[in-house]
Amino acid sequence: MNAGTDAPLILAADxxxxxxxxxxxxxxxxxxxxxxxxxxEEAVRRARAERPALAVIDVMMxxxxxxxxxxxxxxxxxxxxxxxxxxxxxxxxADVDRGFEAGADDYLRKPxxxxxxxxxxxxxxxxx
Amino acid sequence: xAALLLGIVVLGFAGTxxxxxxxxxxxxxxxxxxxxxxxxxxPAALAVVFEDGTEFPVLSRPDALVFAALLGEFSAxxxxxSHDRITQYFxxxxxxxxAIAELSSRRPWRRAVAAYAxxxxxxxxxxxxxxxxxxxxxxxxxxxxxRSLGQLGKPEAVEPLxxxxxxxxxxxxxxxxxxxxxxxxxxxxxxxxxxxxxxxxRAVSAELIGLLGGAREAxxxxxxxxxxxxxxxxxxxxxxxxxxxxxxxxxxxxxxxxRAPAVRAAAAEALGLIGxxxxxxxxxxxxxxxxxxxxxxAAYAxxxxxxxxxxAAASEPGAGRFLREAADxxxxxxxxxx
Numbered sequence: 001m002n003a004g005t006d007a008p009l010i011l012a013a014d015x016x017x018x019x020x021x022x023x024x025x026x027x028x029x030x031x032x033x034x035x036x037x038x039x040x041e042e043a044v045r046r047a048r049a050e051r052p053a054l055a056v057i058d059v060m061m062x063x064x065x066x067x068x069x070x071x072x073x074x075x076x077x078x079x080x081x082x083x084x085x086x087x088x089x090x091x092x093x094a095d096v097d098r099g100f101e102a103g104a105d106d107y108l109r110k111p112x113x114x115x116x117x118x119x120x121x122x123x124x125x126x127x128x
Numbered sequence: 129x130a131a132l133l134l135g136i137v138v139l140g141f142a143g144t145x146x147x148x149x150x151x152x153x154x155x156x157x158x159x160x161x162x163x164x165x166x167x168x169x170x171p172a173a174l175a176v177v178f179e180d181g182t183e184f185p186v187l188s189r190p191d192a193l194v195f196a197a198l199l200g201e202f203s204a205x206x207x208x209x210s211h212d213r214i215t216q217y218f219x220x221x222x223x224x225x226x227a228i229a230e231l232s233s234r235r236p237w238r239r240a241v242a243a244y245a246x247x248x249x250x251x252x253x254x255x256x257x258x259x260x261x262x263x264x265x266x267x268x269x270x271x272x273x274x275r276s277l278g279q280l281g282k283p284e285a286v287e288p289l290x291x292x293x294x295x296x297x298x299x300x301x302x303x304x305x306x307x308x309x310x311x312x313x314x315x316x317x318x319x320x321x322x323x324x325x326x327x328x329x330r331a332v333s334a335e336l337i338g339l340l341g342g343a344r345e346a347x348x349x350x351x352x353x354x355x356x357x358x359x360x361x362x363x364x365x366x367x368x369x370x371x372x373x374x375x376x377x378x379x380x381x382x383x384x385x386x387r388a389p390a391v392r393a394a395a396a397e398a399l400g401l402i403g404x405x406x407x408x409x410x411x412x413x414x415x416x417x418x419x420x421x422x423x424x425x426a427a428y429a430x431x432x433x434x435x436x437x438x439x440a441a442a443s444e445p446g447a448g449r450f451l452r453e454a455a456d457x458x459x460x461x462x463x464x465x466x
Contacts, residue, residue, distance in 0.1 A: 022205060112207065113209070
């Protein structure tokens with residue numbers, strides 16, 4: 001499915017090309033436009049420049065981790081309302097809490113279900 | 129004569145350099161071809177992962193190997209329907225059957241590769257053969273089988289994995305990762321192992337329940353505080369602390385007087401984690417009077433349990449060096465920038 005120019009824009013950030021490819025494929029084939037970033041700094045830069053409707057951000061990334069990216073997005077007027085889904089390989093409740101404290105709206109544990117990713121994205125975009 | 133020898137040496141040197149250049153060139157060409165195949169085949173592999181009813185492509189043998197490797201990498205990152213479709217591909221193409229057959233190969237490296245690949249293929253049919261491979265004569269094969277059983281996520285693998293770990297056949301980290309990957313569904317399989325005849329099996333099971341279980345498992349772990357093995361008693365105490373089981377206080381309070389210092393230290397640490405205020409007095413007593421390991425653990429547990437009271441406890445006459453050390457450490461942490 002090709003996304004139209006009025007389709008919501010989503011930022012996908014992960015330093016793992018395999019996971020990034022899977023996330024991008026799922027989102028593009030669900031009708032969204034997708035931009036990508038391979039580290040935390042690039043994620044913040046692209047979010048500020050392109051104002052996506054939502055961001056899917058890996059927790060463990062070079063330069064800035066997902067928590068820090070989320071905090072920086074929340075700290076700036078132009079990006080503070082972007083819904084954030086964190087992708088995390090960590091399974092402890094404390095890490096989930098940390099994500100919510102940083103300002104994330106939802107999280108997905110890796111390995112992730114692409115179908116679940118689509119549902120969470122739809123839910124957040126419907127809400128926002 | 130010398131000129132002849134020199135000529136032979138020069139020719140030999142030049143020949144060796146030539147061979148190295150040719151080999152390097154072939155390796156580079158091989159890598160370029162592989163990268164090209166990955167780029168060419170990735171869209172078809174993604175279609176298999178995401179699209180129901182996708183026809184599996186007919187591929188040459190080299191392309192089929194690259195395609196299988198791509199799906200293997202995707203398999204480790206996804207779950208649900210996408211993971212099931214990858215498994216269907218490997219089953220339909222005969223890869224699962226072939227890899228199971230390879231587990232009987234006479235060459236150890238082929239058995240290890242097959243054991244590893246079966247984890248990414250995700251077929252339930254491979255659980256039995258992989259459990260059998262936990263007893264392979266080669267450690268790398270056993271480790272690959274343990275890793276793959278974790279990837280497959282089948283709880284029936286828990287008992288053989290824990291047994292293999294306790295017998296020292298497989299590295300601890302590999303087995304623990306595999307059982308942790310199974311998550312909460314492993315707990316019902318771990319509980320009966322708390323009364324296994326082998327102390328090491330009981331100890332490992334207690335530790336894993338502490339990582340995967342909940343407060344409802346506290347009673348079975350409390351019973352292990354009276355185990356004949358000190359290793360089991362210690363790991364059960366730590367597990368109770370991790371679970372934060374508030375009703376574990378009375379059992380752990382008694383364990384502060386266990387005959388093994390390491391078990392007393394584990395009980396002290398657990399009481400600090402649970403945070404029951406009633407533990408303050410017994411912990412302070414252990415911190416003041418016990419041997420190095422339990423006394424130190426008790427002092428730091430007090431710092432966690434009641435940081436406001438630690439300085440006063442450390443300033444009392446006869447408090448001893450461990451309470452002083454814990455109080456100083458707490459003060460340093462409080463002054464450190466966040």
